[in-house]
Amino acid sequence: MSRRDLIELGVAGALVTAAGVAHFADATPVLSFVVAAVAIALLARLVGGATEQLGSRLGSSVAGVVQSALGNLPELFIALFALHEGLIGVVQSALVGSVIANSVLVLGIAFVVGGLRHGTQSFDSSRARMIATLTVLAAAILAMPTLAHAFHAPAAAHAKSLSFICAGVLLALFFLTLPGFLARGGDAGSEPARWTLATTVVVLGTSSVGAAFVSDWFVAALRPATHTLGMSEAFAGLVVVAIAGNAVENVVGVQLAARNRPDFAISVIVNSALQVALLLTPLLVFSSLFFATTLTLVFPTLLAISLLLGAGITALIVYDGESTWEEGAILVGLYVVVAASFWWGA
């Protein structure tokens, strides 16, 4: 392990400890919430790093499966604890928020960083376009139960059935499209393994367990903290959970744009949104059958509309084939206005 890896591990350990202390010492909810959020972001980064190390030993196709399965682990933990607490609204907005945060905010930041460093960036890989198209399609599927509930009275009474059909279709599409994705994903630029297998497994195990604990504390602090801060649960999910939970892909994507690899940056950022839609969301819908409250895909209507807008705009921008920092700035501006719309609670 490099010195940088060790520092990162140390900081993560310190933050997890701090989050634990804040939780058990009954610190103010806002403090517990913030410390836990930062700890989760760092743990997500560690899980991501360890998964990548594992991937470089496994061959690219198996690596892809592992990354798909483990990369969203911190988000999965948060969602499960939140489901357990009955915080359906947080889970729903965190899921949709992951897609919106990736395809609007993170893409915007990547364009700003890339554009300021390298001027207009051109990208024209069919892979980036393909992922963008798939994301629009997944967003449309994901939005249908909400649209049906809001705009088609006869379907409104069947939110659960429609959600399960929708989740089933999404999961089937995930497994159907996985092999092709992996075959094509071989160019994911995986580095040679830097860690020993033992180190990798230990880091992966500990950071996953850590993520599970911190997620629990995070969810415990969420309701009182959002109450104190005056933000709605939808905002907490859409912005805080979505950004903390996707920290890895976000940082990697922006770094790639900074290194003038816009095609690859877009693939990583948008692909992360796609995985949330195709895998994480249906998994949670079916998992929720084991909880007291069922997670349906009937989101607040504005959330579904924002999802469609975000995915559509991402596709337009990816098809455009060029990005400038101005485009990035407007994307960030759009994210600010979307997020602001959800600030107020019921």
Place this chain on the structure above:
Amino acid sequence: MSRRDLIELGVAGALVTAAGVAHFADATPVLSFVVAAVAIALLARLVGGATEQLGSRLGSSVAGVVQSALGNLPELFIALFALHEGLIGVVQSALVGSVIANSVLVLGIAFVVGGLRHGTQSFDSSRARMIATLTVLAAAILAMPTLAHAFHAPAAAHAKSLSFICAGVLLALFFLTLPGFLARGGDAGSEPARWTLATTVVVLGTSSVGAAFVSDWFVAALRPATHTLGMSEAFAGLVVVAIAGNAVENVVGVQLAARNRPDFAISVIVNSALQVALLLTPLLVFSSLFFATTLTLVFPTLLAISLLLGAGITALIVYDGESTWEEGAILVGLYVVVAASFWWGA
């Protein structure tokens, strides 16, 4: 006529007879309904084939007019009988369903078939892009009365006026754009005539008359059959009538994709959607003045939203310039979720 043609004629004749027997012998509505639906699909195929044979004798520009006029004949018959029965909801959802079925389901199947056989298919004809753009525009026009009714209170009281304005605009656009389309449509790959003119006229005449009769029986069985099956009238129109009525274009489009001619496949499939929007819909709106209930273009709101989504996604995919079977699979998944949303009746 080839042996295959004769077999097809024989099967069609048998099915029409079966549909007639089912109708007059008071078979269970579901049986009558299914037999009539299959018979209509086959008659639609015969009308399509005969129209093409006629076209190959007439020169491509006149052929285009004839195909536009006759190709949608079976759908027109069903719609007229359904209007006569006051089944406005069926007609509306069948019209919108034709556009959605073509631009989502059939395109999806074409991509799956084409992609599994030939890998990633590239297409880049400006003709395919143009038709996709025109379809989005036509869908937007078609959706406006519904959007106005749902989201603009002052317009809600003027559904009829707005529908007639809209239908007038659509019809004007059909006649305005027809010549250019025909001139450009010359590459439609028409084969040399295989049938004599007499055969062609007889087949066209009989299959049209047959389509008229079967449409009557189909509509008669529709309400009791949908009731027995538990599906809504909207679902029957959106899925059953739309698919049965567009059988020709559907089969031809998928066959073209299978033969690795994706540009042409897309043109055929999307063009069929465009004709329904520009020609069939306004014709039916104006025809409905002769019936007891007027056909307005105020659809169920979700139907108009699905139309916009479907047309927009088609355009994105056509602009993308590449298709894979995964993209096709997600399109089919989207269709399943859209259709499911309309399963339940009021």
Place this chain on the structure above:
Amino acid sequence: MSRRDLIELGVAGALVTAAGVAHFADATPVLSFVVAAVAIALLARLVGGATEQLGSRLGSSVAGVVQSALGNLPELFIALFALHEGLIGVVQSALVGSVIANSVLVLGIAFVVGGLRHGTQSFDSSRARMIATLTVLAAAILAMPTLAHAFHAPAAAHAKSLSFICAGVLLALFFLTLPGFLARGGDAGSEPARWTLATTVVVLGTSSVGAAFVSDWFVAALRPATHTLGMSEAFAGLVVVAIAGNAVENVVGVQLAARNRPDFAISVIVNSALQVALLLTPLLVFSSLFFATTLTLVFPTLLAISLLLGAGITALIVYDGESTWEEGAILVGLYVVVAASFWWGA
């Protein structure tokens, strides 16, 4: 000044006089309204011409700032007087109407004129695509407060806060993106100065002052005239004010298409829509703090939906890379149906 300039000045002077006479002589409101509308269109053209003359003396980057600032002067005057009269609905629909009129109607006319003269027109400048993308983004930002108000109950009570956040973001984006735009806008094809500086300043000053007076009379006649004509205030703003106020860009854009410069035509037409969204709209929102009624960005829902549809369709068409007169005709058809939807008042 050329003979043509002098004639134009004379006609403008006559029309301003006529508008004044109609106003003070208590002519019928419809007459005052029509004369004032035509006078404003001509004054807008003069202000535009003088700004361009000024620009050709100032160097292209400063010229851009001046054009941004002064080009929308007539619209600004109308909006200010209408705000003063409390005609919030007119101002809102005029702002959104400018975007829709430019990106749907004027683009459509440009395609029809260009296509009939020169056949299929190809355009592929990244500048046109970039402006179209930015316009979609700006339209999405502009539409968010309305969507939040209509589809997210918790945000409905915070229309003002959300409007100010939104206006602040739009204005920040205008200033952030201005430098890059100006740098890139140097190819705006500015002609050498034809007028002396003195002439330019005098024309600019008088036509601006004239525009201010006529705007006042126009707004005074607006309410009674629309009442007499049976049109809603939304229609008056969306169609009449939007078209009269954008006369310059409209005429210039169509002329450029007629001269077979489609790339440049699209840039001018869509850029005008972008400026209304990024500059004029937030300026008016903040200006309205000095009036009795605050201008929020909560538009009639259908207006926001039409805005998104219009901007999205423009982007599709610009990305398409080719235009035909048929495409233009359908755009005009879409505009007719959108406008018709707003004809009826509350």
